[in-house]
Amino acid sequence: MTTRTLRPGLSLLVAALALFGLCAAKATPKPSAKQNDATLTHVESFYAQLLSIRRPDLAASYNLPPRNDTFEPLSESDLPQHVEDLNLMLNDADRVPSSPRADTIRARIGRELLQYGPQGDLRTSPFLWMDILQAAVMAPLAGSPTADCDETHRIEQRLRTIPEALRGAVVLMKGAPAPDSALFQQRIARFEFFLRSDLPARTDACKDGRRLADFTEADTLAAASVLEFQRSLMPGR
Numbered sequence: 001m002t003t004r005t006l007r008p009g010l011s012l013l014v015a016a017l018a019l020f021g022l023c024a025a026k027a028t029p030k031p032s033a034k035q036n037d038a039t040l041t042h043v044e045s046f047y048a049q050l051l052s053i054r055r056p057d058l059a060a061s062y063n064l065p066p067r068n069d070t071f072e073p074l075s076e077s078d079l080p081q082h083v084e085d086l087n088l089m090l091n092d093a094d095r096v097p098s099s100p101r102a103d104t105i106r107a108r109i110g111r112e113l114l115q116y117g118p119q120g121d122l123r124t125s126p127f128l129w130m131d132i133l134q135a136a137v138m139a140p141l142a143g144s145p146t147a148d149c150d151e152t153h154r155i156e157q158r159l160r161t162i163p164e165a166l167r168g169a170v171v172l173m174k175g176a177p178a179p180d181s182a183l184f185q186q187r188i189a190r191f192e193f194f195l196r197s198d199l200p201a202r203t204d205a206c207k208d209g210r211r212l213a214d215f216t217e218a219d220t221l222a223a224a225s226v227l228e229f230q231r232s233l234m235p236g237r
Contacts, residue, residue: 036096043089043105050089054082057128057135058112066142071158073132073165074122076172083116124176126184126233129169130191130226133162137199149206152215155199159218163225170232178234188230195223 031039051059052067054074059067074082090109096102115121121128140154141147147155196219203215 031095036102039092039096040101040105043093044101046085047089047105047109050082050085052139055112055132056139057131058108060135060139062108066139068154071136071139071161073136073161073168074172075165075168079116079122079172083113086113123172126169126173126179126229127187129166129229130187133165134191134194136161141202145202146205147203149208149211152203152206152208152211155203156211156215156218159195159215159222162222163228166225166229170229173233181234184230184234188226191226192223195219195226 048059048064049067049069051062051064052069053072056071072078086109090106090113093102093106093109115128116123137155137158140151140158144151200216200219203212206212206215
């Protein structure tokens with residue numbers, strides 16, 4: 001897999017965080033309540049953006065407002081940059097006194113960072129990967145049970161990321177223990193059902209033949225890549 005340049009938006013995010021942190025480090029007076037609130041707002045905003053782009057499963061679990069950011073699945077090449085982004089945000093959040101908001105954002109970032117260590121779930125759990133991808137595909141619906149043609153197009157675009165994402169997952173999980181066979185096959189079956197039955201049923205509101213054909217093609221390729229993912233992690237099955 002070739003190394004991919006980060007989106008301009010993420011590069012600006014890193015630069016903004018670094019500048020924000022530098023300004024905070026130079027400030028000698030004790031931060032005021034207003035400054036602390038500005039810091040938390042800054043961190044929360046950037047964290048919500050990162051989750052929308054990289055971890056839609058976490059964005060959904062935290063009930064964050066829907067966003068239209070492009071989904072970019074994590075890979076071996078860009079995981080270090082993502083970890084650096086998180087650590088920059090955590091450093092800023094650590095400058096703020098304890099409060100429900102500050103403690104929540106610190107805990108969320110800290111828990112996510114644990115998933116990226118050598119024994120973290122991103123490197124050991126195929127279940128996490130399917131949760132991430134299913135949340136990514138569902139995100140354009142923003143809680144609606146059905147998709148119009150524009151939403152169907154956005155879902156189709158995200159479906160096209162699944163084969164690459166799962167190939168990247170196999171690389172990240174190289175050397176990890178094989179998952180429990182029965183549980184893994186059950187989860188694979190549920191993910192297949194989601195792709196082949198549940199998701200297509202949600203596009204019935206769209207009557208644009210071209211949009212539906214593109215969706216069907218992307219959905220078929222995504223479902224096939226799930227089976228390849230299963231074979232890669234459990235050869236012989």
